[in-house]
Amino acid sequence: MTQLSKPEWIFDRDVEWAELARFAADGRAGVTLGVISGRRRQGKTLLLYELARATGGFYFGATEATATESLRRLGEALGIYTGAPGPVQLADWSAAVDALLALGRQRPVTVVVDEFPYLVRAAQDLPSIIQHALTPGRPERTESRTRLLLCGSALSFMGGLLAGSAPLRGRAGLELPVQPLDYRAAAAFWGIEDPLLAVKVFSIVGGTPAYRREYVQDDAPSGPDDFDSWVVRAVLNPARPLFREARYLLAEDPDLRDPALYHSVLAAVAEGNASRGGIAGYIGRKATDLQHPLTVLEDAGLLVREPDLLRSGRSSYRITEPLISFYQAVMRPAWTALEQRRGAEVWRRSQRRYASAVLGPRFEEIVRQWVLRFADPDLLGGPVAEVGAATLTDPASRTSHELDLVALGEPPLGGGPRPLLAIGEVKWGRRLGQADLERLRRVRELLVRRPGLDTTHTRLLLASAEGFTDELAGVASAESDVVLVDAVRLYTD
Incomplete structure (x- = not known):
């Protein structure tokens, strides 16, 4: 046939x-x-x-x-x-x-x-x-x-x-x-060409096709200046089906029998409590009591547990569905006001919360997906096998370094250290400069002494939606181990 x-x-x-x-x-x-x-x-x-x-x-x-x-x-x-x-x-x-x-x-x-x-x-x-x-x-x-x-x-x-x-x-x-569309396909589906606008829309509706067709009746932002109005009329509007969708996502799964508990767990993660202990402290439960609800949310595809790529045995939780992150961070705390059609007011006072709890984390995830799926392997010194976030302790200063991005290559067939292809800093709302590059250099120096990792060709990746200082741009043009990624590059390279 x-x-x-x-x-x-x-x-x-x-x-x-x-x-x-x-x-x-x-x-x-x-x-x-x-x-x-x-x-x-x-x-x-x-x-x-x-x-x-x-x-x-x-x-x-x-x-x-x-x-x-x-x-x-x-x-x-x-x-x-x-x-x-x-x-x-x-x-x-x-x-x-x-x-x-x-x-x-x-x-x-x-x-x-x-x-x-x-x-x-x-x-x-x-x-x-x-x-x-x-x-x-x-x-x-x-x-x-x-x-x-x-x-x-x-x-x-x-x-x-x-x-x-x-x-x-x-x-x-x-x-x-059948997975949601990736961030690039979602931008094409929504007909959005501006990369910054595409990130903002994806951070709310993700890659679920029905959210454009049935749920907002093909109402997409006409441009960057229309984004705020679109959020109010399409997402925070009680008359649109998208308004209650995040609640229904939990109600539809037969295994989610305690909605209040699961909403609280998701709210904790949306607030930045990514560890089991952090979630437990946020909702007032013992960490040992969270095994079942966390497993159920993972099985339902609403949470994912991601290992720390530099610390064995440690992991963090991330909400997979952008709409749920947006609902927990922006909509749920102001639900009564939203039902009273005060969406414009809620949106005005939620800007900082949206940027820190929704937009920033989703931008980090988009950059990690770009590294894993779309970036030229030659740019990073080889094919990327795993990408994630990590935390590294500096024993000399007794401080911790959080890395928004760690990219590992395939383990060598004959054994030996695994290639550490890149470590990175990712920021949505801040311009990155020389100080950010120096921090990554310090982290790379710490990793040189770590057994099991080959840091010979580790790239230093800096990603920002706000761009980079002229000084940093000059360094990147002269040094091949420094990689700068802006929003345009995420959607074109």
């Missing part, structure tokens, strides 16, 4: 479409299983619906319903798809799964079951039923070429579907996460 062309109205998602098209076009005998996951509003349903339509396949979108109602709806959909005189009668879920597999007896058929967790909530043994149906040697499997795709937005559930001793572990030939 020739490669399916991606519909022109699907933005980006070339990799995801190619994987799905390859899976659907597999002409081998036997049923194959794929699992698609990703938070809501990322475009999973559009991808899968268009795939089913392009291949002449079957698409079924589950809803929150009882098992009986879901079986009836599935039978009705199967009746329409097969051209039967009426709904297909499905006695139970074993019969339903066999009916889906039977669709591929004559040719490869794409079968999509969207929002699969809804079905499992009503029929908890459904994964085991599918496992049994996919048993090697069973005629329903070997005599069919159904390409079964299970999709869901509950990340904690979908992540466990193929893990450990789960019934479907080892059965899937495709496991595809």
Whole structure:
């Protein structure tokens, strides 16, 4: 079968479409299983619906319903798809799964079951039923070429579907996460060419496609001078769906059973309390009590735990969804005023908080992503394998140095020190100068004596949205180990 062309109205998602098209076009005998996951509003349903339509396949979108109602709806959909005189009668879920597999007896058929967790909530043994149906040697499997795709937005559930001793572990030939758009793709999607404006918008709405289309009705800032007005009318406006979206992101995940606790944990991280101890102190709990809520938030894809690349055993937490960071830092403390439509007033008095708790940390993350994904490897002395933040102690002065960026290369195949490609300072609202460069030089000197690291070619990277002093620019032009990164470079190089 020739490669399916991606519909022109699907933005980006070339990799995801190619994987799905390859899976659907597999002409081998036997049923194959794929699992698609990703938070809501990322475009999973559009991808899968268009795939089913392009291949002449079957698409079924589950809803929150009882098992009986879901079986009836599935039978009705199967009746329409097969051209039967009426709904297909499905006695139970074993019969339903066999009916889906039977669709591929004559040719490869794409079968999509969207929002699969809804079905499992009503029929908890459904994964085991599918496992049994996919048993090697069973005629329903070997005599069919159904390409079964299970999709869901509950990340904690979908992540466990193929893990450990789960019934479907080892059965899937495709496991595809659909992530939010990266910061560059998000700027293109929103039609924003000004890099500083792109960072500001991304720091609020991130890379979720639906936030532009359905949630603000394609209302994007017309330019830098329109940004503040856009925030008030599109984000802080109770009449827009985006206004309550951050709250719904928590409410939608079935594993988040204590919203108050999870909101408090997220608020602590948004305030800059990145360690478990810092979070515990902020919310008034013991650090040992936070294992479960932190794990649940990680499984839900709302928090990520990032290791300190220079201190083994230490890590920090970061909120993955920009809208949640914005909500916790700006909206939640002023919720009553916002509901009273005093958005302009709230926004005026939130500028410093927005810059420090939202914009600054998100700019740091964008720079780290640029280093990892977009920067020319020659600029940094080799391919970057890991990037993150770190803290280093200076024993002579008994002070700590926080590094906004640490880039490591691949470990040498034959063993030996790992290349430290770059250390960096990243600031959104401050112009960087010679003093910042000298601090990085001092840190590099400290790292020379650290075992396990090769600092021979370590670059000193300084990134700023405000630019650099003439003195620093002159040094960078003369010394190849000094790399300056402004907002324009983040979106073009």
